[in-house]
Amino acid sequence: MKRLLCLGAMFAILLANSASAAIIVTQQQLPDPGPGLQAFNVRLTPDGASSTAIGSVVGLNLTNVHQVWQNAAGNGDTPRQDDAAVGVFGKAAWGPLDTYVKTAALTNVNLSPGFGLSESNNGTNPTAVNVAPNAPFDTFVGSAGIGTLTATGSQPTIAFLAPQPTVIDLLQVVVQTGQFGHLTMQLVDQSAGGFQNVDMNIGAAPVPEPATFALLGLSLVGGLGMFRRRS
Numbered sequence: 001m002k003r004l005l006c007l008g009a010m011f012a013i014l015l016a017n018s019a020s021a022a023i024i025v026t027q028q029q030l031p032d033p034g035p036g037l038q039a040f041n042v043r044l045t046p047d048g049a050s051s052t053a054i055g056s057v058v059g060l061n062l063t064n065v066h067q068v069w070q071n072a073a074g075n076g077d078t079p080r081q082d083d084a085a086v087g088v089f090g091k092a093a094w095g096p097l098d099t100y101v102k103t104a105a106l107t108n109v110n111l112s113p114g115f116g117l118s119e120s121n122n123g124t125n126p127t128a129v130n131v132a133p134n135a136p137f138d139t140f141v142g143s144a145g146i147g148t149l150t151a152t153g154s155q156p157t158i159a160f161l162a163p164q165p166t167v168i169d170l171l172q173v174v175v176q177t178g179q180f181g182h183l184t185m186q187l188v189d190q191s192a193g194g195f196q197n198v199d200m201n202i203g204a205a206p207v208p209e210p211a212t213f214a215l216l217g218l219s220l221v222g223g224l225g226m227f228r229r230r231s
Contacts, residue, residue, distance in 0.1 A: 022051030022189045027202055033096035033174060036127035037066060040202050042171040044187065053164035055190030060151040060158075065099040065181040065202075066174035067121040067147040068131060071140035089133050089140045097129055097174060099149055099181070105170045108161050114153035121147040126176060146176070164190045173202045 023046055030039040046052050074089035101117060122145040125131070131142035151158075160168075175181045180203035187196045 022047050023054055023187045023196055025198055025200060027173075029204055030172070034127060034129050036177050037097065037129070037174055038177050038204065039096060039172060039174045041169055042173060042183065042202065044168040044170055046166060046189070046191070051189045051191050053166060053190040054160055054168055055164060055188035056157050056159040057170065058155060058157045058186040058188065058195070060101070060156070060185040061183070062099060062149040062171070062173065063182045064146060064175065064179065065149060066097060066176065067119055067145060067149075068094045068098040068129070069121050069143045071133070071142055073140055089137055089142070091133050091142070094131065094142065097144065098172070099174050100172055101149070102169055102172060105168050106158065110159040110161060112153055112155060112157040112159070115156050115158070116152040118150050118152045119147055121145045160190070175203045179203055
């Protein structure tokens with residue numbers, strides 16, 4: 001949306017028990033959804049050696065992430081997965097601003113009994129994004145803020161049915177620029193068996209503006225000149 005983008009930038013992060021990790025979790029930076037915000041895709045991929053298939057995701061929990069809800073008059077606290085627009089008070093354009101589980105990750109799966117997704121949202125709108133809905137519902141303004149996304153139920157599990165996928169784009173995560181969301185969950189390796197714990201931050205340092213690079217270059221040149229004169 002603005003300035004230089006690290007499109008497709010991938011940050012490979014091994015799981016907590018990396019010595020035996022067979023499923024790798026990576027994050028790919030997406031175009032900035034708005035001023036002061038950064039967005040990331042969270043991807044699960046077997047390493048291709050000890051693991052060839054992903055079995056299930058257990059106990060998903062995200063904190064310190066950006067959420068967008070429609071107005072409370074339209075059941076605003078309903079988690080929106082794959083699109084922020086739910087009902088007449090929502091707006092499709094809010095989707096890139098929202099943190100959610102990607103709908104494609106929930107196809108051809110078994111969900112554990114009582115499985116659900118719950119969100120929180122402090123409503124502070126820290127980057128002042130526009131959450132006005134479409135006319136004629138302009139007065140039913142939505143709510144943006146920092147909050148959580150949590151899978152609920154007893155041992156909440158997304159179990160992938162055969163043929164198990166080899167790549168899963170699981171989440172869109174939106175955070176404030178320069179800050180981090182925190183993701184925890186367990187993964188079950190279908191081919192090797194056993195649980196793998198995931199405990200990682202989602203986010204990246206902001207990309208410097210071109211002017212910042214120019215100032216840095218001038219500073220280095222100036223410093224080099226002073227060093228030469230003194231020597």
